[in-house]
Amino acid sequence: xxxxxxxxxxxxxxxxxxxxxxxxxxxxxxxxxxxxxxxxxxxxxxxxxxxxxxxxxxxxxxxxxxxxxxxxxxxxxxxxxxxxxxxxxxxxxxxxxxxxxxxxxxxxxxxxxxxxxxxxxxxxxxxxxxxxxxxxxxxxxxxxxxxxxxxxxxxxxxxxxxxxxxxxxxxxxxxxxxxxxxxxxxxxxxxxxxxxxxxxxxxxxxxxxxxxxxxxxx
Numbered sequence: 008x009x010x011x012x013x014x015x016x017x018x019x020x021x022x023x024x025x026x027x028x029x030x031x032x033x034x035x036x037x038x039x040x041x042x043x044x045x046x047x048x049x050x051x052x053x054x055x056x057x058x059x060x061x062x063x064x065x066x067x068x069x070x071x072x073x074x075x076x077x078x079x080x081x082x083x084x085x086x087x088x089x090x091x092x093x094x095x096x097x098x099x100x101x102x103x104x105x106x107x108x109x110x111x112x113x114x115x116x117x118x119x120x121x122x123x124x125x126x127x128x129x130x131x132x133x134x135x136x137x138x139x140x141x142x143x144x145x146x147x148x149x150x151x152x153x154x155x156x157x158x159x160x161x162x163x164x165x166x167x168x169x170x171x172x173x174x175x176x177x178x179x180x181x182x183x184x185x186x187x188x189x190x191x192x193x194x195x196x197x198x199x200x201x202x203x204x205x206x207x208x209x210x211x212x213x214x215x216x217x218x219x220x221x222x223x224x225x
Contacts, residue, residue, distance in 0.1 A: 032095070032106065034071035036080070039094045041069040043087045057086040077110030081158045088162055090219045092120045092144045112154035113203050115215065116147040124221070142219040150176055150211035155204040157181060161197050164220040168194040174211035177204045187213075 044054050055065040059082065067073035075083070084091045095106045095117055106117035124140035148169070150156075169178055171187045179185045179195040181202050187193040195201060197217070205211045 029074060030071075033068075033074045035097060036075065036094050037069045037071040039097065040065075040083055040087070043089060043093070044069075047087070054083070054086060058082040075108075077108045077113055077115060078156065078158060080108060081110075081161070085159050085161055090120070090142050090144050090161075090217065091115075092117055092142075096120070110156050110158075112151050112156035112205070114149045114151070118145040118147055120144050122221075140221045142221060144217040144219070146215040146217070148211070148213040148215040150174070150203050150205045150213065152205040152208060152210050155202060157200055157202045158197070160199040160201075161217070161219070163198050165197050166194055166218045167197045167201070168192065168216040168218070170214045170216075172212045172214065174209040174213075175206040176211045176213060177206050178202065 040054075044051070049057075051065055051069070052062045055062045058065070058079075060079065064073065068075050068079075080091055080094055084094055087093075092102065092106075095108070096102055102117045102119050108115055121143040122140065123143070152174075167178075169176060169187055170192045171189055173189055175189065176187045177184050178187065178193065179201055180197075181200050183195075184202060185193050185195065186206060
């Protein structure tokens, strides 16, 4: 059941359990953001300014009292220079399908995270940014029809791959969008602003793979 604040749990669970899971996730997210901010020696107001958020808003997120949207989480992850999954899962804990977040047009459900110290991404033209390996995030993605979502850049060398299983997606850098139909795959450089929308009258069902060069992370 989706809640109205951007986070969700699996469809079909009792409302109280879904609400509890969303609340638990909000506390994990808040704790991770605060820990990463402190590791970097940044003040609350400093991170809020970088991510273009209000200081009071960030304070509530860190305290687990506010469920941030997907756009807000992407903005924070970009400034902290970490994959989105680093905000959804505590270090050493497995990814869970209930780690779901929603934005204007997109609902993403974290499936798995892989770290490979020897991997590179063939879609990255600058091999220097992947010399330290790659972190790969895998999400189940729904892009809701009739809406458009713009995400901030994720940092140097970050590449997104999308496999569409239903519908037609319009995705990619805002000045160079591509359309991906059912059964097709596409990828794009997501170091700058990029967008997601569904073409036509159907929601898009897809698998999103985000590849983060380790050298782009502190």
